[in-house]
Amino acid sequence: MRGFIARRLAFVVLTALLSSMVVFAATNVLPGDVATMILGREASEQAKDELRSQLGLDKPLVVQYGHWLGNMAKGDWGDSLSTGQDVRSVALQRLRNSAMLALVAFLMYVPLGIFLGVVAAWRRDSPLDQVISTGSLAFIGLPEFVTGVLLIALFSRALGWLPASSAIDPGSGFFTAFPSLILPALTVSLTSLAYVVRMTRASTADVLQTDYVRTARLKGLSTPSILFRHVLRNSLLPTVTVVAAGVGWLMGGLIVTESVFNYPGLGRLVLFAIQRRDLPLIQATTILIVVIFVLANLVADIVYALLNPRIRYR
Amino acid sequence: MALAATSVFILFLFAALFGPLVAPYDHTAQDAAQRLQGPSPAHLMGTDNFGRDVFSRVLVGTQGVFYLGGAGTFLAAVLGTALGLIAGYAGRLWDEAIMRVLDVLLAFPALLLAMVLLSTVGPSDINLILVITILYIPMFARIARSMVLDLRTREFVEAARLRGESRRYILFGEMLPNAVAPLLVEASIRFAYSIFLVASLGFLGLGVAPPSPDWGRQVNDARTFFDVAPWMLLFPAAAISALVISTSLMADGLRRVFDPSVEGRRR
Numbered sequence: 001m002r003g004f005i006a007r008r009l010a011f012v013v014l015t016a017l018l019s020s021m022v023v024f025a026a027t028n029v030l031p032g033d034v035a036t037m038i039l040g041r042e043a044s045e046q047a048k049d050e051l052r053s054q055l056g057l058d059k060p061l062v063v064q065y066g067h068w069l070g071n072m073a074k075g076d077w078g079d080s081l082s083t084g085q086d087v088r089s090v091a092l093q094r095l096r097n098s099a100m101l102a103l104v105a106f107l108m109y110v111p112l113g114i115f116l117g118v119v120a121a122w123r124r125d126s127p128l129d130q131v132i133s134t135g136s137l138a139f140i141g142l143p144e145f146v147t148g149v150l151l152i153a154l155f156s157r158a159l160g161w162l163p164a165s166s167a168i169d170p171g172s173g174f175f176t177a178f179p180s181l182i183l184p185a186l187t188v189s190l191t192s193l194a195y196v197v198r199m200t201r202a203s204t205a206d207v208l209q210t211d212y213v214r215t216a217r218l219k220g221l222s223t224p225s226i227l228f229r230h231v232l233r234n235s236l237l238p239t240v241t242v243v244a245a246g247v248g249w250l251m252g253g254l255i256v257t258e259s260v261f262n263y264p265g266l267g268r269l270v271l272f273a274i275q276r277r278d279l280p281l282i283q284a285t286t287i288l289i290v291v292i293f294v295l296a297n298l299v300a301d302i303v304y305a306l307l308n309p310r311i312r313y314r
Numbered sequence: 315m316a317l318a319a320t321s322v323f324i325l326f327l328f329a330a331l332f333g334p335l336v337a338p339y340d341h342t343a344q345d346a347a348q349r350l351q352g353p354s355p356a357h358l359m360g361t362d363n364f365g366r367d368v369f370s371r372v373l374v375g376t377q378g379v380f381y382l383g384g385a386g387t388f389l390a391a392v393l394g395t396a397l398g399l400i401a402g403y404a405g406r407l408w409d410e411a412i413m414r415v416l417d418v419l420l421a422f423p424a425l426l427l428a429m430v431l432l433s434t435v436g437p438s439d440i441n442l443i444l445v446i447t448i449l450y451i452p453m454f455a456r457i458a459r460s461m462v463l464d465l466r467t468r469e470f471v472e473a474a475r476l477r478g479e480s481r482r483y484i485l486f487g488e489m490l491p492n493a494v495a496p497l498l499v500e501a502s503i504r505f506a507y508s509i510f511l512v513a514s515l516g517f518l519g520l521g522v523a524p525p526s527p528d529w530g531r532q533v534n535d536a537r538t539f540f541d542v543a544p545w546m547l548l549f550p551a552a553a554i555s556a557l558v559i560s561t562s563l564m565a566d567g568l569r570r571v572f573d574p575s576v577e578g579r580r581r
Contacts, residue, residue: 011417014414015418015421018415018418018421019418019421022422024399026430026434027434029429035417093424096341120472127369134563138555138559140562141506141555141558141559141561141562142515143510143514143530143554143555143558145513145517145530146533146554149533149547149551150551153540157540167486214451249423251423252425252426255423255429255518256425256518259518270426270429270517271429274430274433275436276434282430282433286422286426289422289423289426290426293422293423294421
């Protein structure tokens with residue numbers, strides 16, 4: 001087990017390094033000269049040259065990469081070109097906001113998804129199952145910006161229950177922000193809900209066909225007892241993986257959802273950075289998301305291995 | 315269910331092929347007198363804030379979705395399959411090298427990687443297609459590779475090897491035909507995702523430039539007018555959802571037909 005985790009961890013570090021190269025390379029071929037961007041078009045060539053050597057832009061790309069990576073590791077993520085703020089503190093604050101949003105979404109879709117999946121499997125091929133299965137497939141097909149816009153139309157414009165914009169003060173606490181979190185959380189939940197439902201349904205249906213469940217039924221055990229003591233223990237294994245891997249999926253969904261609702265999270269910060277071609281901000285936010293994404297997958301693997309003694313530790 | 319979905323999909327395919335020919339209006343024609351009109355016999359889906367016919371714009375927008383998503387998915391399928399076949403058959407070193415590089419691509423959320431790449435190369439039709447290709451290569455490569463690993467010890471492959479067939483023949487003549495079904499299923503799933511992706515990029519303002527009638531951007535543009543002209547938003551949104559949902563239902567149906575293990579479990 002320890003060897004397995006060590007190997008996976010080494011893989012995570014390798015992936016993070018390689019993707020930082022991808023990000024660095026991609027952002028360094030961005031059109032536009034950084035010195036001109038900072039000093040303005042009227043600046044003299046001499047001033048631009050000085051700034052370039054000050055920023056290390058005259059050195060070979062490999063040296064620049066090493067320098068940049070060292071700074072990132074030390075926690076010096078540079079200053080935003082468009083706002084002048086310290087990238088690290090802004091990015092971490094937005095990350096916290098995204099985490100609040102993700103938490104609310106999690107609490108919405110995980111329990112509901114498992115419940116619907118188990119119900120669908122228990123009443124397999126009944127009309128109820130058809131509705132749940134087809135419905136979940138339909139939700140996978142709805143882009144977040146469509147659900148988000150429709151939810152705004154329904155809950156804030158027509159009914160007036162919840163705010164249409166979630167443009168809270170970026171430093172707000174969880175309970176102040178909570179009313180603004182509901183609609184965006186609901187928006188990201190719908191897609192993820194569908195994945196959890198489908199995975200739970202498939203694995204529960206499998207477990208329900210095993211001999212030990214048949215034995216439990218023939219013994220005359222009550223339905224809740226069969227479900228909780230025999231079925232769920234085994235059938236939720238794949239669901240755990242989907243839920244953990246879903247953290248990564250959420251990060252992608254958050255980019256769109258946060259911009260629909262103007263919510264000050266990491267996703268909207270990435271979009272802002274890309275729109276402004278703000279290099280330090282693009283680099284930091286992108287790598288932050290990649291690291292979270294890879295770590296979430298690592299956790300999914302480890303949890304799966306811990307829960308399932310049958311898996312071979314490659 | 316899958317059958318109904320397939321008919322919806324085919325309807326969209328026809329719209330993509332013949333949309334510009336049957337569109338009642340020029341999708342860029344502005345008519346100040348007809349701004350923000352509700353749906354009527356003259357304008358089936360109403361008009362937008364420039365007086366442009368929403369129906370014509372949705373219809374012509376179909377073309378872009380099929381063209382970008384279709385070409386991107388197709389290129390990814392071809393290149394990814396080739397890479398996967400090589401990885402699975404050319405020995406440990408190639409296998410490791412190819413699959414590790416592809417793993418890096420999978421370490422990015424798809425939308426994020428697309429945004430970073432597009433901001434680098436700039437949004438154009440070709441760039442969008444290439445970005446979709448890069449994003450989806452790993453999935454096809456994984457499937458093709460696992461098919462090779464699964465098939466390489468089978469008797470018919472062994473027999474071909476003993477006959478002295480070339481490596482290329484064994485890969486493309488013996489193995490590839492067996493991998494077509496799962497690859498086709500994957501292609502249909504990826505195509506559904508690509509519609510999603512193109513629309514999301516358009517919504518975020520990173521898709522194809524105006525005035526081309528991109529569905530995602532239409533939805534974004536229409537948000538400001540939702541109170542006075544909800545049809546501007548609802549029709550393109552419905553088009554996106556209907557196409558994505560019908561494509562994924564169709565992919566689900568295909569999977570059940572091709573993958574007997576899933577079929578057996580279901581019924």
